[in-house]
Amino acid sequence: MHNLLRRGASAFEAFAPGEGWPLPADTVWIDLKSPTREEELAIERALGFDLPTRDEMAQLEPSSRFYQEAGVTFMTATLLARRADQIPTGEPVTFVLARGVLVTIRYEDLRAFTIFTERAPHSALDSGPAVLLELLDAVVERLAQILDQLDDQLEEASAAIFQRPEGGDFRPLLTTLARAQSIASLARSSLVSLGRLAGFAELAGDIARDPECRAHLDSIQNDAKSLTEHAGHQASHITFLLDAALGLINIEQNGIIKIFSVMAVIFMPPTLVASIYGMNFHRMPELSWAFGYPMALGLMLLAALVPVVWFKKRGWF
CATH class of the missing domain: 3.30.460.20 (CorA soluble domain-like)
Incomplete structure (x- = not known):
């Protein structure tokens, strides 16, 4: 209609x-x-x-x-x-x-x-x-x-x-x-x-x-x-x-990527230390040293702390 x-x-x-x-x-x-x-x-x-x-x-x-x-x-x-x-x-x-x-x-x-x-x-x-x-x-x-x-x-x-x-x-x-x-x-x-x-x-x-x-x-x-x-x-x-x-x-996406990037950098040096001392060659002096294990852990901790301190000074973390 x-x-x-x-x-x-x-x-x-x-x-x-x-x-x-x-x-x-x-x-x-x-x-x-x-x-x-x-x-x-x-x-x-x-x-x-x-x-x-x-x-x-x-x-x-x-x-x-x-x-x-x-x-x-x-x-x-x-x-x-x-x-x-x-x-x-x-x-x-x-x-x-x-x-x-x-x-x-x-x-x-x-x-x-x-x-x-x-x-x-x-x-x-x-x-x-x-x-x-x-x-x-x-x-x-x-x-x-x-x-x-x-x-x-x-x-x-x-x-x-x-x-x-x-x-x-x-x-x-x-x-x-x-x-x-x-x-x-x-x-x-x-x-x-x-x-x-x-x-x-x-x-x-x-x-x-x-x-x-x-x-x-x-x-x-x-x-x-x-x-x-x-x-x-x-x-x-x-x-x-x-x-x-x-x-x-x-x-926000960049912030997420930044966190992953920082964490990757923090864990990279300890991973390198662990990889070196995980090779188990016979002629590695630290293998028979009593303080070899604590030293390796200390190196990994120190390698992780150095990037953290540096990132904090730069205001990235």
């Missing part, structure tokens, strides 16, 4: 377009979620122009995502979405503005759309351009919330990295940072795409003739630009935290 909003209505209407479906004259927004090809054809017949299919939405080059045909404005933006497996992804969403009606085509649940549909009937939305502007506001607001949540996660990750007890497991932190990096990158791409869409929307006939709409779009562009810079800062911070975590891992 899809949603339809009429001018001045207090609620959305769910509808399933079929053969001969008529477009209500007071329609201001049609929200198509995962439409079938038959439903797309029914909508196209009612509107009088073709809609892009899912494959066309995904294959459009960035330079071809915004165009106008016969007075109809087509705009496709890549918005941040969450798949059923909770993995964030970039999802193409198409906005079509024609004769005062906005048509949106999407194939994933978007939290921004859900929030907007809950509050849209309580707003004075009397045209497609008005719906578009409020919807873009909701998308920007949602992306701002995501970046704020990401800020909190990065603060927690930073504290966990630099206040972590020695020997703790870094793997959950690295997983969190990798996920945060993916979200920040996708959010930044969405904001860039949204800013370009807002810039192109000013060329739409209904908007180009309305100074208030153009001013509203300029505000959306400025907000998207500011959030884009913030997302870039977050990406840099995530990179720093990843480098810091990997650096601390290397320091």
Whole structure:
């Protein structure tokens, strides 16, 4: 089922377009979620122009995502979405503005759309351009919330990295940072795409003739630009935290290797003494000497103590 909003209505209407479906004259927004090809054809017949299919939405080059045909404005933006497996992804969403009606085509649940549909009937939305502007506001607001949540996660990750007890497991932190990096990158791409869409929307006939709409779009562009810079800062911070975590891992690994290296050096001289006096040649004077065994033990002890004292003076042990 899809949603339809009429001018001045207090609620959305769910509808399933079929053969001969008529477009209500007071329609201001049609929200198509995962439409079938038959439903797309029914909508196209009612509107009088073709809609892009899912494959066309995904294959459009960035330079071809915004165009106008016969007075109809087509705009496709890549918005941040969450798949059923909770993995964030970039999802193409198409906005079509024609004769005062906005048509949106999407194939994933978007939290921004859900929030907007809950509050849209309580707003004075009397045209497609008005719906578009409020919807873009909701998308920007949602992306701002995501970046704020990401800020909190990065603060927690930073504290966990630099206040972590020695020997703790870094793997959950690295997983969190990798996920945060993916979200920040996708959010930044969405904001860039949204800013370009807002810039192109000013060329739409209904908007180009309305100074208030153009001013509203300029505000959306400025907000998207500011959030884009913030997302870039977050990406840099995530990179720093990843480098810091990997650096601390290397320091701990080097500490472990250092301990083994020091112990190997300490036991090497006693091993040499023991090897010499373990050869048992007949012409070794110490073999028949009464103090040969204590002397060998003393040499091994002395050979072990000398490296220990030297390492301590150097601060290595």
